[in-house]
Amino acid sequence: MSDGRKFEFNWPFFGNRHIIEFLQGSILNQRVSHFYIFAGIEDLGKGKLAQHFAASLLCNNFWEGKGGLPCGECGNCRQAVKGSHSDITVQRRLDDKQNISIEQIRGFIRLMNLGAFNSRYKIGIIKDAASLSLEAANALLKTLEEPKPGVVIILLARSLDQLPPTIVSRGQILLFRPAAREQIYDYLVNEHQASRHQAKTIARISAGRPALAAKLLGNPEFFSEREKIIHGCLKILASSPGERLRLAGELTANSGEAVAARAKAAGILAIWQTVIRDLLLLSFPIEEFVANEVALDELKQIKLPLNKLLSARQALEQGLKHIAANVNPRLVLENVSLQI
Template sequence: MQEQSLFQKIRGQSRALKILFQAIENEHIAQAYLFHGIEGVGKFTTALYFGMALNCLANKEFRPCGVCSSCHKFLNFEHPDLLYLFPTPNLQLTPEGEIKNDEYRKEYEGYIRNKIETPWEDYRFSSNIMIRKESISWLIKRLNISSYEAKYRICIIEDADLMNIETANAFLKTLEEPPESTVIILTTNNPSQLLPTIVSRCQPIHFQPVDPNVIAQILIDDFNTSPRTARIVSQIADGSVKYAIHLVQGESSKLRERAFEIMQMALEGNDLAYYRSLQANLQKYNAENLIEIIRYLCMFVGDLDLIESAEEQVVNIDKKDFLIEARAKIPIQNSAELTDKVLDFVLLMQDYIRKIRGNVNLQLIQQNLYFQLNNLFRP
């Protein structure tokens, strides 16, 4: 039997967990909760573990244990009293909950597998997604049936802000007066997009951005990341554990290649090429794209601090030759000086990201970030 609660796996959310612990301890469980906060900080995992804890068969101090029959069913999304809704394409869902669209059924099942096996990875459906009225109608019908075996029936609605007004209004009465021993948990990254009438019927619990030191330790402990890489990534992840994991796994994308192109032009001092490419791509990259590019730039710059002394820990190892060349061109006296330069660059890029979200001119940001790269190679 496991010797500690699965809640121990949720780090950086002590305030939210304290509220839920008190509810469990006092047996004063709200009928509906709203877990809100930025993406990748543990909202869904906490919702699932909270539902597990309310139904766990282990001793109180070990709940949720993760190994009893109830917990096992929850972790595999097989518990008959776990009702889980998330945004999907049009599944052609019947009133009985049968998915008639074969293509989207496979994608639906793929989303669930991803949630079980690698929940930090994004899953992309092939069509537009939303929480549809037929899904809410099925949920309401299920809630009107007696629970099967659980002490508390758990209903989790992920990304609840992707309900349209009609769907949300159809759910209001159930949310206000759910059946006895039913706990409804809504999660959202965008609470402002929810109807006020939805928000007012829930107990809100805020999930704060995770402290960079906590993110760094998670990367070191759970993803075998070097302390130096973890430190860099944690500074640019904006409090999101999920995004930090994406970064250390070295995702390849067109935005990563754009970041690499910018690095190359800065290293070569090819200012004219950069400004021509900037003009050619002005309409191509929106604010979120530019933030992604900046984050990839930070990872490339972070690798410069590792390429000579800890090559096995380099994230962008496919760019090894370039990193060695770039590292050799940085005028420094010792490795400690390079580490300082890297951290200074990362902190400055964090400031740029904040400015982008404050609607600063994107062209100006792109000019300045190139200037800062130039300054790294040629102070």
């Protein structure tokens, strides 16, 4: 029962309504779990929803049982937005490391065990939880098994398969799915005043990922860069091994520091994934769901067997995992270019 609690949730999300309603219901009924796993591909809004859930639990209105959540005005909300709230701890892999280390998790656990300072809950968010080292995951396990009162831990991961089964079995699992193309179109037109042409194009490209759609709308230069990467992928598919290596090298030239180079390589692989997806769709053929309409004529000219396309999709998934594990971005792109 909600005991008369009534809130107006200020959560700017669409899609995955079952998850949003579940979390809001847990607040209304005061049945907040101590451990959640938010699983799904990038740009579905996992991190943003975790932040809004955390801010709602710390908001002054939560204590009063009514009003907006989060209100955005109380001291707890302002600190949460700034990322400076003492009762929210965010842990992620360091840029120069392959994993979240056991030392990082020990520090994380110490903070969790201190309990809340200014609110009812102490919230810990671990981003890219797939990068937890085995030792770090084992250290975290004890805290998950014997949580302190008021501790809420949220792991963000691309897939449950990337997490140890012992971790997965103890969590409240929330699986994020891509939003419908129509939802993204309406969101861009109604909330961001995008033109119909812009909204249609971005809705196709974003492939159901709301956070990516918002990024694309705010970055017009992305479209020309994306088109270049798409055509680069199509060239690679039609080239000899030596030419593939040369083209992959051109894509990673002038990538900057290690962090920027990894981000650029991951972005390239993500776009290549959409090309392979389009080729899979056209092999059936299902043209209406093709994301890269700008290259539709070229895509139609490429005829690859289904087993080759499935193998390419697997190679791209593996490449993204290698990037996340801090493998040299250029080597990853070169390796993938030879396999697709």
